[in-house]
Amino acid sequence: MNEDRLKTREEQAREVFGAIRGNERDLDGSAPGLGTDEVVLNMGPSHPATHGTVRFVLKLDGEIIKDMDPEIGYLHRGFEKQSENATWTKVFPYTDRLNYVSPICNNVGYALAVEKLAGIEDPPRSQYLRVIGAEVHRVCDHLTALAATALELGAFTAFLYCVEGRELLWDRVVELTGARMTVSWCRIGGVSRDAPDGWLEQLCRTNERVREIIDELDLLLTRNRIFIDRMQNTGVISKGDAVELGWTGPCLRACGVDYDVRKDHPYLVYEDLDFDVPVGEHGDNYDRYLVRVEEMRQSLRIVDQCIQRIPQGAILLDDWRYVLPPKGEVYETIQGAIAHFENIMYGIRVPRGEAYGYTEAANGELGFYVVSDGTGRPYKIKVRPPCFPLMQSLPHVMRGSLLADLIPTFDSINMIGGEIDR
Amino acid sequence: MSHVVLDRLLERFGEEVILGSHSHRGDETAIVAPTEIANVARFLKDDGRCSFEMISDVTCVDWIDEEPRFEVVYHLYSISKKHRLRLKARVPEGDPRLPSVTAVWGGANWFEREVFDMYGVVFDDHPDPRRILLYPEFEGYPLRKDYPLNGEQPLVEMRDPDTGQLVMPGRISRDQGREV
Numbered sequence: 001m002n003e004d005r006l007k008t009r010e011e012q013a014r015e016v017f018g019a020i021r022g023n024e025r026d027l028d029g030s031a032p033g034l035g036t037d038e039v040v041l042n043m044g045p046s047h048p049a050t051h052g053t054v055r056f057v058l059k060l061d062g063e064i065i066k067d068m069d070p071e072i073g074y075l076h077r078g079f080e081k082q083s084e085n086a087t088w089t090k091v092f093p094y095t096d097r098l099n100y101v102s103p104i105c106n107n108v109g110y111a112l113a114v115e116k117l118a119g120i121e122d123p124p125r126s127q128y129l130r131v132i133g134a135e136v137h138r139v140c141d142h143l144t145a146l147a148a149t150a151l152e153l154g155a156f157t158a159f160l161y162c163v164e165g166r167e168l169l170w171d172r173v174v175e176l177t178g179a180r181m182t183v184s185w186c187r188i189g190g191v192s193r194d195a196p197d198g199w200l201e202q203l204c205r206t207n208e209r210v211r212e213i214i215d216e217l218d219l220l221l222t223r224n225r226i227f228i229d230r231m232q233n234t235g236v237i238s239k240g241d242a243v244e245l246g247w248t249g250p251c252l253r254a255c256g257v258d259y260d261v262r263k264d265h266p267y268l269v270y271e272d273l274d275f276d277v278p279v280g281e282h283g284d285n286y287d288r289y290l291v292r293v294e295e296m297r298q299s300l301r302i303v304d305q306c307i308q309r310i311p312q313g314a315i316l317l318d319d320w321r322y323v324l325p326p327k328g329e330v331y332e333t334i335q336g337a338i339a340h341f342e343n344i345m346y347g348i349r350v351p352r353g354e355a356y357g358y359t360e361a362a363n364g365e366l367g368f369y370v371v372s373d374g375t376g377r378p379y380k381i382k383v384r385p386p387c388f389p390l391m392q393s394l395p396h397v398m399r400g401s402l403l404a405d406l407i408p409t410f411d412s413i414n415m416i417g418g419e420i421d422r
Numbered sequence: 423m424s425h426v427v428l429d430r431l432l433e434r435f436g437e438e439v440i441l442g443s444h445s446h447r448g449d450e451t452a453i454v455a456p457t458e459i460a461n462v463a464r465f466l467k468d469d470g471r472c473s474f475e476m477i478s479d480v481t482c483v484d485w486i487d488e489e490p491r492f493e494v495v496y497h498l499y500s501i502s503k504k505h506r507l508r509l510k511a512r513v514p515e516g517d518p519r520l521p522s523v524t525a526v527w528g529g530a531n532w533f534e535r536e537v538f539d540m541y542g543v544v545f546d547d548h549p550d551p552r553r554i555l556l557y558p559e560f561e562g563y564p565l566r567k568d569y570p571l572n573g574e575q576p577l578v579e580m581r582d583p584d585t586g587q588l589v590m591p592g593r594i595s596r597d598q599g600r601e602v
Contacts, residue, residue, distance in 0.1 A: 073555035080540075081564055085571050116447055243475045243501055246529030259501050355447045356497055356508065358478070367479055369495065382481040384497070392532035421555060 038066060041403075045074050049407050051148045052417040054391075056406070063403050068395045075421035083381040087347025088114055088188060091381065096182040098383060099419040101144045102137035104130075104173070105361040107186035112267055113357025113368035114188050118350050122317055126190040127268045128310040132203070133185065134359075135299040135306075136173060139210065140166045141362030141414075142250075142292040142299075149289065149411035150221060153230050158220045165213040168206050175199055188348060189317030200307045207300050214296050221289070231286035235409030237397050238283060245396065246389030249364025250295060251413060254280035254287035261360035272309075275302050288412040322348045347376025363387050363414055385419040427472050427507055428452055434465060449508055456494070456511040460521040466498060466507070467526050474498040474507060477523070480533035482541040486567040490514040492543055496523070496530075519544040540565035 044055035053074040059066040079098065083091045095110045096103040108130045115121065122130070147162030170180045175196055177183040185192055221227045237247075242255045252259055260277045262270040278294035280287030316323050320339040329336030352374040358367040364386030371380040390413045398406055428443050431452055439462065442453040454462050466474045478497040485491055490512040498507045513520055522545035523530045534545045535554040542563040545551065553560065559578045562569055580589040 073557075076555045078564065081569075081571060119447065241528075244528050246476055246478065246527070257501060264504055353446050354449070354451075356449055356479075356506075365478065367497065369479060369481055369497065371483055380481075380483045382479065382495075384479040388532060389529050392529070396528075 036061065043406075045071070049152050050410055051152075052415045054415060054417065054420075058403065058406075060403060065398050065401060065403055065406065068398055068406075070391055070394050072391065073421050075417040077422070079383065079422035080381055083378055085377065087376050088350055088378055089343075089348060091378065092184045092186060093182065096184055097418050098385065098422065099141070099361060099363065099366075099416045100181050101416060102134075102141035102362045103181060103183045104133035104137040104177075104185060105141075105359070105366065107183065108134050108268075109357060109359040109361060109366045110368050111186040111188055112359060113355060113370050114350060116357045117353055117355035117370050117372060118188070118322060120189055120317060120319065120322060122190045123314045124269075124311050125194075125313045126315045128306050129191050129195065129315065130186065131268050131270065131273070132195075132303055132306045132310075133173070133176065133183075133191075135302045136169050136203075138299045138362045139296045140169050140173075142296050143169075143213075145362075145411065145414040146217065146221075146289065146292055148414075149285075149408060150227070152407050152411055153227060155221065155224070155227065158217055161213050161216050161220070165210045168209055172199070172203050172206055175202075187316065187323065189319060189323040190315050194315045200310065204304065204307055207303060211297070211300060214293060214300075218293055222293070228286065230405075230408050231284070231289055231412075233282070233284050233286075234401065234405040235285045235288075235397050235412060236283055237393065241393070241396065242283065245393040247364070247393070248389075249360070249362070249386050250291045251288055251390055252364065253278065254291045255283035256281050261358055261365055265358070267359060269306075270302075273302050273305050275299075275305075285408045285412040349374065349376055350378075358384075361386055363416065363419075364390070383419075383422055385416075385422065387413065387415045387420050391415050391420055425450070427466075427505065430469065430471055431462070431466075434469075435462060450506065451508040451510060453510045453512075456513050456520040459494075459496075459509065459511050460523055460526065462509065463496075463523040463526040471503075472500065472507075473502050474500045476501060477527040477529050477533070478506075480523075480530055480537055482537045482543055482565075484541060484565065484567045492518050492541060494520060494537060494543060513543060518542060519546055521546050522548040524548055539563075542566070 039060045041058040041060055042055065043058060044050055045053050055071040057069040057071065059068065079094055083094055091110060092107060095106040098106045143162040143166045147159045150158035150162070173183065174180055176199060177185040177193065237255060239255045239257055242252050243257060248259065256279055258277055258279045263277055275298045278291050278298065280291050324343055325336040325339050330340040350372040352372055354369070354371045356367055356369045358365050365384065366386055367384030369382040369384070370378060373379040394410070394413065397409060428450055432440050435458065439455050439458045440452055441455060444451050466472045476499045478499045481495050483493045483495060485493060492513045492515070494511050494513065496509040498509065511520055520543070522534055524534065525547070531550060532554060534548055535550065535552060537543050538545065538551060539553040539556055540563055552558070557578070560575060562573070564573065581587065582589055
């Protein structure tokens with residue numbers, strides 16, 4: 001048996017040396033060369049350079065990606081199945097866990113979809129609060145995306161700045177909602193808590209610091225030679241392909257399409273607010289980075305306007321069919337007690353029908369397709385996660401480029417595991 | 423605004439293909455004969471007044487007590503015209519299949535895979551008809567209404583990818599370790 005093994009090793013060595021000699025001949029151009037095989041490389045599902053649980057099966061020719069197959073589903077936990085077995089209100093905690101970096105955006109998206117189906121609208125103060133929350137979390141999401149991009153390209157300092165900014169904003173989110181990430185803050189017909197006293201002024205001061213951080217980030221990265229080399233002209237997609245493949249959000253706008261749900265189909269109070277939609281030109285990773293940086297500045301601008309304009313008043317709709325009655329009414333009146341009991345035990349009754357609610361989440365169009373059969377539970381909830389179409393076009397974007405370019409491209413696409421796998 | 427689109431659709435295909443329409447809560451909806459879905463999709467993308475360049479979403483609703491049982495739902499969006507449309511097509515439980523629209527919008531690829539994964543609806547001519555979120559050995563279709571909420575799946579024995587032979591035969595029992 002040993003002999004066999006030795007023999008095989010000898011044979012192997014002969015093959016290797018033969019190959020090397022073949023290669024030398026090839027370099028001379030005297031003989032047709034060494035055959036190269038495609039190498040299949042398995043990347044992930046837990047890889048240090050991919051933030052998110054995803055597996056890539058890559059077919060490589062040298063360092064060139066011939067083809068790839070992204071394999072998702074590692075974080076699948078049956079969001080839709082669980083939602084069908086919960087009341088409409090109990091779905092909110094599940095939506096937090098979709099895009100866990102910007103949960104208020106998900107909360108708002110779901111609440112708006114259900115409100116569209118029910119034909120109700122939340123009070124003005126709640127609308128402003130929702131916009132503030134969603135925009136603060138949009139900044140957090142972009143900061144996280146850029147932090148991860150910078151980190152995975154070796155720029156640790158930029159990562160620390162981004163995380164500092166995110167932590168400052170998350171402190172405000174904690175004061176508003178009671179949690180850093182799993183906020184469950186919105187309700188159907190409003191929001192669960194008002195801003196505490198002095199919170200809006202403090203948010204204003206935080207915004208100042210976050211603006212400084214964004215400027216620092218800009219200085220650190222935008223003209224950084226290494227960063228530009230890795231980002232420019234990598235992960236390029238054309239305008240037409242991006243639209244056909246269903247891209248939305250900052251990645252689509254980096255290709256030069258100015259589609260932003262907040263501008264094109266305004267919801268909440270976005271119509272009254274003054275902000276710009278940054279648009280890129282080349283559709284590469286660098287433009288996606290630039291679009292995100294500018295979007296953060298615009299989001300802070302929106303937050304500042306909301307802080308100035310936010311009206312006083314109720315934060316929840318006064319409609320006991322959808323909203324829990326105030327505690328005083330529950331304890332002292334029979335109608336209040338019955339409404340509370342029915343809303344808790346059977347769930348709110350959303351009228352029969354279907355609606356597709358869509359909002360601009362941090363990564364793009366977040367759609368909720370909700371179907372009701374008139375009972376207290378959703379008959380069907382389908383989430384349209386913005387990074388799902390982005391991820392499916394990754395092979396299209398990456399075919400023919402270097403393996404090293406996969407890292408910045410994957411980062412700028414900003415896949416969120418909780419959202420894509422549901 | 424989108425009434426233009428519904429009128430165009432009826433004008434082009436007639437009532438044999440466009441089985442119905444509504445605009446509940448402002449969402450324009452057309453119910454389409456399932457065999458014609460790819461043709462309707464092609465028309466909606468190419469027609470100058472519809473120009474739906476983007477497919478936002480594909481999903482399915484399981485109306486378990488009705489026949490045909492599965493309702494495949496498409497959400498379309500036009501970047502240039504800024505309007506939306508929902509297409510719906512019903513397929514029966516016995517043979518849940520309809521043509522794929524991936525040739526029209528490449529973006530439908532993963533969405534259709536997900537509908538197959540979760541509901542078992544088959545899309546003809548799909549370039550990559552595999553499960554997407556779940557693993558190939560998964561038994562059943564979990565978003566069907568008759569799949570239990572706490573449905574358990576058997577453990578999967580590891581196989582050699584080249585030979586198909588079991589790597590450690592007998593190490594995992596199909597009853598998940600319980601005595602039979």
